Amino acid sequence: MxxxxxxxxxxxxxxxxxxxxxxxxxxxxxxxxxxxxxxxxxxxxxxxxxxxxxxxxxxxxxxxxxxxxxxxxxxxxxxxxxxxxxxxxxxxxxxxxxxxxxxxxxxxxxxxxxxxxxxxxxxxxxxxxxxxxxxxxxxxxxxxxxxxxxxxxxxxxxxxxxxxxxxxxxxxxxxxxxxxxxxxxxxxxxxxxxxxxxxxTTKSAELIKYASNAMLATRVSFINEIAGLCEKVGANIKEVAAGVGLDSRIGTRFLEAGAGYGGSCLPKDVKALTRIMKKYGLKSEIIEAVDKVNEEHKLMPVKKIKTLLPNLKGKRVAVWGLAFKPGTDDMREAPSLTVIKELQKAGAKIRAYDPVAEANAKTLLKHVTFSYDPYDTLKGCHALIILTEWNEFRELDKKKIKELLKEPNVIDGRNIYEPEEMRRLGFNYLSIGRS
Ligand SMILES: NC(=O)c1ccc[n+]([C@@H]2O[C@H](COP(=O)([O-])OP(=O)(O)OC[C@H]3O[C@@H](n4cnc5c(N)ncnc54)[C@H](O)[C@@H]3O)[C@@H](O)[C@H]2O)c1
The missing domain is CATH 3.40.50.720 (NAD(P)-binding Rossmann-like Domain)
Incomplete structure (x- = not known):
């Protein structure tokens, strides 16, 4: 054709x-x-x-x-x-x-x-x-x-x-x-x-897309809320999500706790769906809550870093991962944008690295020093925050990470490292939903 x-x-x-x-x-x-x-x-x-x-x-x-x-x-x-x-x-x-x-x-x-x-x-x-x-x-x-x-x-x-x-x-x-x-x-x-x-029908097809994205977003916000409870009670969200997901009625996907969802689709489609519901005189309480929870969760790394560094003024923070997820250079609605702007508001200086999203990030962020590799980003920094789970971050030399950081503070917004190992190596390590 x-x-x-x-x-x-x-x-x-x-x-x-x-x-x-x-x-x-x-x-x-x-x-x-x-x-x-x-x-x-x-x-x-x-x-x-x-x-x-x-x-x-x-x-x-x-x-x-x-x-x-x-x-x-x-x-x-x-x-x-x-x-x-x-x-x-x-x-x-x-x-x-x-x-x-x-x-x-x-x-x-x-x-x-x-x-x-x-x-x-x-x-x-x-x-x-x-x-x-x-x-x-x-x-x-x-x-x-x-x-x-x-x-x-x-x-x-x-x-x-x-x-x-x-x-x-x-x-x-x-x-x-x-x-x-x-x-x-x-x-x-x-x-x-x-x-x-x-x-x-065309109307059903149009709605299938919005309902699908809203459902996916709901799962992310839901598991992030459960992650908060895990931290309070001393449970591990990875274990909880694995156990919940094994139920064939639920399934394992989109149950990964982290620093919120972003990207060009879920945030805008969830918001658009609430507007469509309103247009037809309907309430959209679940969907609005999903959005609200996500906005809060995007700020989770900032809340966590403040427990380690209460005064961020003049502190240097390394950020690994800027794209809204691995495998793309798309920065639309990326949680990194919210986190970095909030850290800057608190007076922190940002050094950042992303394997492919740097060019797009440069158009959206100001006063950020971009590094050519993850290790270089860490030099002289008081903390590292991980915001995109690029595979290349998983296998890096943790001893070297500790040596390069001025203070061994790591906020893992994507749960890519193991808390036990990180603590054994002497890091002040905070992740999502794992106390
Ligand atoms: N990105 C995703 O992962 C994804 C997944 C599923 C659905 N969608 C949906 O698909 C649509 C496209 O998304 P995208 O991410 O590819 O968007 P995009 O912004 O990457 O691309 C849109 C393209 O359309 C072009 N364009 C805009 N106005 C035009 C015009 N009048 N004439 C010709 N070209 C024009 C732009 O220059 C741009 O290149 C959106 O509705 C999005 O919600 C996106």
Whole structure:
């Protein structure tokens, strides 16, 4: 099939590249000229393991190309994916203006039948609005269908997640058998095994995405609350989570206690869902509490460091890990931003290290000294705070860490080290949910 993918971010680029790899001919569009120029030169504008090799192979074999021209994308694509950003807007509503702008332009340039697939995470009713905007902007009446096909990939494992999803959700309101057939064909390479493709209405599909993210966020906030209790009573959250997760009704994933969730999805989607509930006159008490607990937990490392260094004025603090999770350079809503700004407010000087997120972090943080390696970060620091569980931090030489730190204070916001070992080595070690 000829496919157009609008938006070359973490989602659009993965979707476009993986579909090209399945044998489709894919034109990737973005309004950001710099991004498109980079892509044309084979340079990936984001860090996503494994993506660059597949992309370059597809480009070389003529299945994937890039452009800033939405007119061209609308003309060539039989199926047009909209994968532009929907960031947090005013009052925490999802800002869907980019989706609507794209819909209007597709309408304007449409000359023959198209399937327009909304991949972006959007509030319930957006597919209907996209349909209306396309219709209103058409110069001549042309048939088309709008499909809601939310994406569940995770940054850091995005390629695998797209190619091996737990499920593919296809929301459509049209009864046309041909439309179903095309969507099934599009995903055949992915869902040919036991992976289910679930057809729903567009509204259900839109809500499935928000409900899924809210559920994941709920698990994180829930386990973080239990972690607080573990600290009080002398239990170990890792043992508790393992025991709870072994219940097949619950499962083990997303039960890791830490310094809160961040990223481009959970925080904004949880907030947007509360706004959607309000719009329909409903209370969203659980979801609001999840958000509130998370905001508090992001500050947990700051609270903990203050128990070791009550006066942070003039103290130097090393921060390992800035990205919101390992495997990505995405800094959107990363807990490190909250922690570092709070430490700076208390007068601390920050030295920081992240293996891939430094460039993005530099655009968001001020007065931070960035280091070229984790050990260098520690020099002369009164404490180390770990905020992203990059694998490279797990096996570092702890004796060397102690030697380099001015005072052996370690706040482990991701529970990557063992409390017993750290104390035996002479660290003042505080982690989450392990007294
Ligand atoms: N990042 C994730 O892990 C993830 C996972 C699942 C779903 N989503 C959802 O997918 C959507 C995209 O997320 P993302 O992380 O890829 O965003 P992103 O910010 O990384 O990328 C969005 C891209 O869209 C481009 N764009 C914006 N307006 C445009 C326009 N009018 N025309 C053409 N291009 C335009 C931007 O230049 C940017 O390159 C969001 O709705 C997000 O909630 C994200």
């Amino acid at each position: 000829n496919i157009t993918c609008i938006g070359c971010g973490y989602v659009g680029l993965v979707v476009g590249t993986c579909l090209a790899d399945q044998g489709h001919k894919v034109l990737c569009i973005d309004s950001d000229t710099k991004k498109i120029n980079k892509l044309k030169k084979g340079i990936l504008p984001i860090y996503e393991p494994g993506l660059g090799e597949i992309l370059n192979r597809n480009v070389k074999e003529g299945r994937q190309s890039f452009s800033t021209s939405l007119a061209r994308g609308t003309e060539t694509g039989e199926v047009i994916f909209i994968a532009v950003g929907t960031p947090m807007g005013v009052n925490h509503d999802a800002d869907v203006s980019a989706v609507f702008t794209v819909a209007e332009k597709i309408g304007r340039h449409m000359r023959d039948y198209k399937i327009v697939v909304v991949k972006s995470t959007v509030p319930v009713g957006t597919a209907s609005e996209v349909t209306r905007l396309i219709k209103n902007n058409q110069k001549q009446t042309v048939d088309f269908d709008v499909v809601s096909n939310p994406e569940f990939l995770r940054e850091g494992t995005a390629v695998k997640d797209f190619l091996e999803p737990d499920r593919v959700i296809v929301g459509l309101d049209s009864p046309k058998p041909q439309l179903r057939h095309i969507m099934e064909t599009l995903y055949r390479g992915i869902t040919h095994t036991e992976r289910p493709l679930l057809f729903t």
